[in-house]
Amino acid sequence: MSCGDIPDGLTTTEEQGEALMPRKKKVQRVDKSLCQKCKESKSMYIIRNVTYCKTCFEVSVFTRFTRTLHPILKTEAAGVRDKEGKKARIALNQGGTRPNPTNGSVVVGLSGGASSMTLLDLLVDKEYIGKGDDKVIDRTKGEKQPVWNKGYIVHVDFSDLIEDTHTSSPDRSEVLKQWIEGKENGLVWIGLKAHDVYDANLTNKIRRIAGLPETQEDASSGLKVDLKNPDLPLFPIPSSSSSTPTPLAQLRTILATLPPASRPSFLSSILDSLIGTAAEIIPSVSHVLLGETSTRQAQRLISGTALGKGYTLPLELAVTNKPMCNAKYTILKPMKEITIKEVAIYTHLKGLNGVVRNDRKWDYSGPISKKDSRGKDHTRSLESLTEQFIASLGVTHPATVSTINRTGDKLTFTGEKEKGVSCPVCQMPVDPNALEWKSRTALTALPEKTQTDHERNGTNAELDEKDSLATMLCYACLTTFTPPTVVSKAVKQETTPVRLPLWVEQNLRRRKEVDRDGMRDEIKDFLIGEE
Amino acid sequence: MPPTPCSLCRTARALVKRPKTGQQVCKDCFFEVFETEVHNTIVEGKGIFERGERVAIGASGGKDSTVLAHVLSVLNKRYDYGLDLFLLSIDEGITGYRDDSLETVKQNQVEYGLPLKILSYNELYGWTMDKIVEQVGRRNNCTFCGVFRRQALDRGAAQLGVDHIVTGHNADDIAETVLMNIMRGDIARLGRCTAVTTRSEDTIKRSKPFKYAYEKEIVMYAYFKKLTYFSTECIYSPDAYRGHARVFLKDLEAIRPSAIVDIIHSGESFQLEQSVQKGMKAMQTCLRCGYISSNDLCKACALLEGLEAGLDRSALRQKQDNSSAAPTGHRTIPMFERYSNVGVSQPTEGIEKAVQAIEIR
Numbered sequence: 057m058s059c060g061d062i063p064d065g066l067t068t069t070e071e072q073g074e075a076l077m078p079r080k081k082k083v084q085r086v087d088k089s090l091c092q093k094c095k096e097s098k099s100m101y102i103i104r105n106v107t108y109c110k111t112c113f114e115v116s117v118f119t120r121f122t123r124t125l126h127p128i129l130k131t132e133a134a135g136v137r138d139k140e141g142k143k144a145r146i147a148l149n150q151g152g153t154r155p156n157p158t159n160g161s162v163v164v165g166l167s168g169g170a171s172s173m174t175l176l177d178l179l180v181d182k183e184y185i186g187k188g189d190d191k192v193i194d195r196t197k198g199e200k201q202p203v204w205n206k207g208y209i210v211h212v213d214f215s216d217l218i219e220d221t222h223t224s225s226p227d228r229s230e231v232l233k234q235w236i237e238g239k240e241n242g243l244v245w246i247g248l249k250a251h252d253v254y255d256a257n258l259t260n261k262i263r264r265i266a267g268l269p270e271t272q273e274d275a276s277s278g279l280k281v282d283l284k285n286p287d288l289p290l291f292p293i294p295s296s297s298s299s300t301p302t303p304l305a306q307l308r309t310i311l312a313t314l315p316p317a318s319r320p321s322f323l324s325s326i327l328d329s330l331i332g333t334a335a336e337i338i339p340s341v342s343h344v345l346l347g348e349t350s351t352r353q354a355q356r357l358i359s360g361t362a363l364g365k366g367y368t369l370p371l372e373l374a375v376t377n378k379p380m381c382n383a384k385y386t387i388l389k390p391m392k393e394i395t396i397k398e399v400a401i402y403t404h405l406k407g408l409n410g411v412v413r414n415d416r417k418w419d420y421s422g423p424i425s426k427k428d429s430r431g432k433d434h435t436r437s438l439e440s441l442t443e444q445f446i447a448s449l450g451v452t453h454p455a456t457v458s459t460i461n462r463t464g465d466k467l468t469f470t471g472e473k474e475k476g477v478s479c480p481v482c483q484m485p486v487d488p489n490a491l492e493w494k495s496r497t498a499l500t501a502l503p504e505k506t507q508t509d510h511e512r513n514g515t516n517a518e519l520d521e522k523d524s525l526a527t528m529l530c531y532a533c534l535t536t537f538t539p540p541t542v543v544s545k546a547v548k549q550e551t552t553p554v555r556l557p558l559w560v561e562q563n564l565r566r567r568k569e570v571d572r573d574g575m576r577d578e579i580k581d582f583l584i585g586e587e
Numbered sequence: 588m589p590p591t592p593c594s595l596c597r598t599a600r601a602l603v604k605r606p607k608t609g610q611q612v613c614k615d616c617f618f619e620v621f622e623t624e625v626h627n628t629i630v631e632g633k634g635i636f637e638r639g640e641r642v643a644i645g646a647s648g649g650k651d652s653t654v655l656a657h658v659l660s661v662l663n664k665r666y667d668y669g670l671d672l673f674l675l676s677i678d679e680g681i682t683g684y685r686d687d688s689l690e691t692v693k694q695n696q697v698e699y700g701l702p703l704k705i706l707s708y709n710e711l712y713g714w715t716m717d718k719i720v721e722q723v724g725r726r727n728n729c730t731f732c733g734v735f736r737r738q739a740l741d742r743g744a745a746q747l748g749v750d751h752i753v754t755g756h757n758a759d760d761i762a763e764t765v766l767m768n769i770m771r772g773d774i775a776r777l778g779r780c781t782a783v784t785t786r787s788e789d790t791i792k793r794s795k796p797f798k799y800a801y802e803k804e805i806v807m808y809a810y811f812k813k814l815t816y817f818s819t820e821c822i823y824s825p826d827a828y829r830g831h832a833r834v835f836l837k838d839l840e841a842i843r844p845s846a847i848v849d850i851i852h853s854g855e856s857f858q859l860e861q862s863v864q865k866g867m868k869a870m871q872t873c874l875r876c877g878y879i880s881s882n883d884l885c886k887a888c889a890l891l892e893g894l895e896a897g898l899d900r901s902a903l904r905q906k907q908d909n910s911s912a913a914p915t916g917h918r919t920i921p922m923f924e925r926y927s928n929v930g931v932s933q934p935t936e937g938i939e940k941a942v943q944a945i946e947i948r
Contacts, residue, residue, distance in 0.1 A: 317843045361769065362839050362846050366853025438839055438846065445835045449770070459772040466774050468860045487856060496627055497799040497848050498607050499620050502595050535849055540609060 101401055104454075110405055117394060117402055121178055125390040128376050129155035129203065132386070155203055160342025161188075162204040163335045163385070165327075166211045168232050169414040170399040171391050172347035176209065177406060179345070180241050187242035204342070207243045208266070209236050210334045212327050214250045216304055217311060217421040228413060235411045248330050250323065253557040254303035262337045279561045280553035281525050283313045284539050286500070288525035290564075291553055310554045311422035316436040318536040320418040321363060325482050325533070329559045332379060332483070341385045348389045351396035351446070354460040359442040365532040367487035370469040379483060395457065479530035480563035481537075490531035494538075525556075528567070595620065603811075606803040606844060614811055621808050625796050626662050628783060635784055635794045638669040641749040645740055646674045646695060646703075648688030651755025653695055653816040654805050655797060659753065660699050674699075675743045675752070677736055678707035680715025681822065688817035695815075706743040708735055712891055713918035720823055722894060728823050731894075734886045738878055738920070744791045745925055756795040759802040759836060762847045765854035767832040774859060781854035790879050791925075799848060876920040888920060 091099045091109035093116070099107035108116060133156050162185060166172045179185050186202030215227040229247040236245050246265050252258045260270040278293040301309070311319055335341045348356070353373060360369045371377055377387045391399070403412045419436045435441045449456045469485075476485045526534060556564075576583075590600040591611050599613035605620070612620065629635050636642065644659060646652040656674065663670050676692045679685050689705065696703040709715050712735060720728045744752050761781060768777040779785055784794040797805065809816055839846040872878065873885035880886070895917040 315843075357769065358766070361765065361850055361853040364849035364852045366856035369853070370858075435838075436842065438842055441835075441838055441842060445838075449831060456770060460770055463769050463772045463774060463777070466860055468858050470858045493852060494848075496631070497624070497851075498845070499624055499627075500594075500608055500610060502616065502619060502623070531849075531852060535843075535845060538845075 103398060103401075113398075113401065113405065117174070117398060118178060118182065120393040121390050124375055124392050125388065126153075126155050128388060129158065133158070154200065157201060157203055157205075158342045160204060160340045161206040161208060161338065163208045163210055163331065163338065163341050163344045165331050165344065165346045166209050166232065166236075167347075167416065168211065168228050168412065169347070169416070170403045170412050171349045171352070171394075171396065173408055173412050174394075174399040174402045175345060175347035175391055176236075177402075177408065179207070180239050180243070185241060185243070205340075207241065208246055208334070208338055208341070209243050210246045210248065210331050212248045212250060212330050214323065214416070214418065214421065217250055217307065217323075218417050219420065219423055231411060246334055248334070249304075250326055250330075251303040251307040253326050253329060253559060254306045254555070256558065258333065258558070259337060262334050266338045268337075268339065278558075279556050279564060281537075281556055282553040283310075283537060286526065286538060288529075288537055289553075290523045290525050290556075293555065306555050307557075308422070310557075313554050314422070314536070315540050316419075316422065316424060317438060319421050320437045320439045321532070321536045323418050323421060326557065328482070329557070332383070333559065335385045336383065344385050344387045346387060346389050347391050347399075349391050349394050349396045349399055350461055351457050353389075353392060353464070354457040355439070355442050355446055357460055357464040358446065359439045360532075362438045362442065363532045364535050365530075367471070367531065368469065368482075368484040369464070370467045371484065373464045373467070392461075477528075477567075478563070479533050480525075480528055480560050480567065481533040482530060483563065484530060486528070486530045490529070490534055491526055494531070494534065523564075525564075528564070603807060606807070607801045607848075609844060617811070618808065621800065621804055622658060622662060622665075624799060625658055626666060628798055629662070629668075629796050630666075631783075635796065636668055636670055636751065639671070640669075640751050641671045641673065641747070642751045642753055643673045643675040643704075643740075643744045643747055643749040644701070645752055645754040646676045646692045647755075648676070648691030648695070648817040649755070650805055650809050650816045650818065651757055651797065651802075653691065653814050654809050654812075655753065655755040656695050656699050656701065657812065657814055658808075659796065660701070672699075672701050673747055673749060674701045674703040675740065675747065675749075676703065676705045677739045677743070678705055678709070679732055679736065680708050680717055682717055684822050685716075691815060691817040698815075702747075704743055704747055706739050706746075708739065711735075711739055711742065712887070712920060714891070714894055716823065719894060722897070725823060729829070731890055732823075734890055738885070738887045738923075741791050741878070742923060745923070749791070751792045751794065753794050753796055755797055755805075757797040757800050757802050757805055758847050758851060759833075761795070761798060761854070762850040763829060763832045763836050765850050766836065767829055770832065771828065777854070777857060778859050778864075781851055781857075799851070801847060873923075877923040878920075891920060892917060 088102070088107050089099055090107070091097045091112050092107045093112035094109060097109035097111065100110050101108045101113055103113075162179075164172070164176055164179065166176060183200040184203045185207035186205050188206035211229060211232055213227050213229050233245045233247060236243050244265065246262060248258075248261075252261070255261070263270055280291045280293055282289050282291070311322070314322055331344060331346075335344045357369060357373060360366070360372065365372070375389050375392050379385075379387065403409060419440050424436070435444065446456060446460075471485045471487075478484060479486050525537070529537065593599045593601045593613035593616050594610040595612050595616040599615065601611035602614055603617055604611050605617065642659075644652065644656050646656060656672075659670075659672060662668065663672065674692060674696055676689060678689060692703065692705075695701075707715075716728070716732055719731050723731065740752055764780045765777065767773075768780060781798075783796075783798050784792055786792045808814075836847065836850075839850075843849075870879055870881060871883070873880040873888055874883050875888045876885060878885045878887065882889075884892075
């Protein structure tokens with residue numbers, strides 16, 4: 057087989073053999089025992105064929121952190137309107153000087169995994185978060201001006217939902233809380249549980265921690281949904297109903313009804329909702345920081361594609377995202393350029409190994425039957441399968457993660473974010489005609505042949521059916537909630553509709569109110585006097 | 588245990604479980620729902636076809652193209668699309684694979700009574716895939732085959748005088764392509780790969796009526812309808828990058844069967860940034876063979892030049908020597924004529940057409 061690149065003038069096979077160059081570019085001979093950055097200290101880590109000593113490694117991580125974070129904060133401060141932040145990143149100083157104070161507080165989502173711990177460690181060590189005491193900074197003593205006045209750490213614990221006896225997932229809130237308080241930076245710890253999404257006292261709980269007075273809770277009626285019916289009909293729960301199960305029981309019920317493949321997606325919505333709720337209640341929060349690494353982002357792009365989230369992925373992947381519904385805060389992901397391997401090394405370097413634990417274990421939430429572990433290596437969700445796939449592909453094709461992220465960066469969201477309708481579950485814009493697309497591409501009924509259950513039984517639904525949730529959801533949430541046609545025995549036992557989490561109920565209520573206002577706007581010219 | 592009734596008609600006994608929805612259905616309902624979904628894909632929006640259009644079915648003898656030929660013939664009659672159907676087959680010159688599958692295509696020609704045209708790589712480019720793989724190896728051979736086949740289909744279609752090519756790409760193929768394009772960073776293809784009909788200036792329209800049809804359901808349809816097809820995978824394919832995407836897709840499908848259409852839905856929703864769209868190259872024609880190209884030389888001419896000169900991987904590089912004349916002694920691809928005289932190259936007539944010609948009215 058010829059390999060080409062034969063210089064002119066060489067004809068004999070012997071000379072051709074000598075002229076054949078190896079295809080791979082030869083790495084310059086370097087002394088791997090020495091750091092290639094400072095060329096002085098002993099190298100400790102090799103990342104992408106470059107050796108680093110401890111100090112240079114820390115500097116490298118911090119530089120990339122600032123290169124992502126600073127331009128966004130500087131753009132916001134300068135009032136330059138740039139949707140994607142790309143031009144800002146290029147035009148403005150990349151990294152460089154510290155941005156001006158935002159005069160707001162920051163909420164940091166802390167899962168206890170390596171990347172969120174690295175994020176918090178950087179923010180505190182480099183004095184980005186103040187102690188909230190309006191202290192005057194003395195630069196001559198090397199003190200730095202904090203960017204945010206005060207920091208609130210939100211941790212959501214999912215351990216109560218893990219039912220698989222083979223894995224243990226203890227509640228680590230106390231361990232993390234002690235570590236946070238040990239930092240003595242005035243950080244406020246907000247430890248929440250996943251089932252707080254069913255707790256009517258959640259708002260007051262957060263207000264109490266934030267030092268705000270409690271408010272009267274609105275005891276409005278709840279909503280139930282029948283997850284076994286593809287139309288997802290909604291039923292109101294009278295507020296006078298006597299026995300109310302505990303929030304944990306309610307969450308466990310809905311998880312048991314969902315197929316295992318849908319549970320991580322639902323838990324992810326819970327996490328986003330809880331962090332968002334905390335950010336809205338706590339006063340003057342300007343930013344929410346999440347520790348999503350580049351590896352996690354690549355996984356999110358691929359798993360989001362597999363979940364049908366293509367319409368809103370550009371919003372999710374953006375390094376800066378302002379949530380819908382006129383939120384006062386912006387979500388930032390400053391760890392976007394750092395890989396999962398690097399944050400693992402960082403936490404090891406900083407001696408955080410005792411506190412860090414990377415085990416979300418959402419795959420093991422809810423009841424599992426033997427039939428459910430159909431995936432490769434007993435994976436039960438698309439998300440964990442994607443993680444494994446990208447990790448294994450990265451071995452043979454090292455540029456996989458960066459290529460995937462570059463592709464994701466070139467996608468854009470074309471809908472109208474401010475004016476469009478948002479999904480009550482994930483609070484992202486709803487793709488147009490999601491339900492119609494689904495029913496057209498996968499027929500579940502033949503027009504002349506198939507009768508609906510009502511027509512066959514000759515009865516109308518006995519329960520007071522109001523609306524169909526399926527018409528309001530985005531495509532991805534619709535897929536999450538759509539019942540599988542083959543239902544496991546555990547789910548068959550759940551005969552009654554299940555209660556929706558409170559944030560979903562609130563969004564549905566808000567939607568009705570908006571609809572009413574919208575209707576009024578249309579007919580206002582024809583109204584004579586007030587109602 | 589009592590037999591389960593069909594979920595669609597509720598009368599007959601359910602014999603199959605639909606891979607797409609998991610519903611248990613009887614055979615007749617399965618055929619009907621499969622054909623109806625394909626019909627919906629064809630007529631959605633303004634519709635893929637126009638009345639009186641001459642349509643060439645890319646036929647390889649495999650399950651997708653065999654079922655496509657069958658279903659299109661059935662739907663053409665049932666819903667009166669008014670199409671003139673042809674079979675177009677490409678012989679890549681793969682011993683033990685393509686030569687066998689071509690026999691299946693000839694059987695299809697007889698069964699459906701459609702005219703057949705076969706075009707070979709050897710007659711068009713002077714190279715067979717066997718010879719190419721011998722020179723190039725097994726890692727990038729799919730690139731050569733894909734580029735050459737695309738041009739060969741267009742040329743065959745131009746010789747038949749057809750306006751439209753349909754291929755048997757199914758939902759699994761398209762979902763794999765979406766994933767592969769994301770993983771390889773191929774933005775240009777990502778933007779186009781989910782469209783049911785693709786068309787550039789001055790090329791022949793191509794459509795994929797099986798866009799939402801699962802591969803498993805196509806096999807099921809062929810099995811129950813007892814259609815004959817050649818069932819082996821290409822002998823050169825295992826090492827291709829697409830294999831990674833394929834394995835991943837199968838694993839996704841095992842966890843959630845709707846993942847395949849969900850990926851297609853995501854792919855359809857992807858929009859590229861304006862700056863990326865403007866950065867993409869404008870189309871021009873190849874200086875050597877006249878086929879559509881984004882550079883001075885089309886990819887097929889570039890690859891062929893590489894093969895002729897004995898340079899394999901260098902031909903896959905982006906940059907090319909922009910000389911329109913091929914080096915002396917090298918084979919070149921004949922000039923591409925988009926609208927050839929239809930009488931010049933008659934396809935082998937199917938029996939139906941031959942009968943119609945002599946039928947006494």
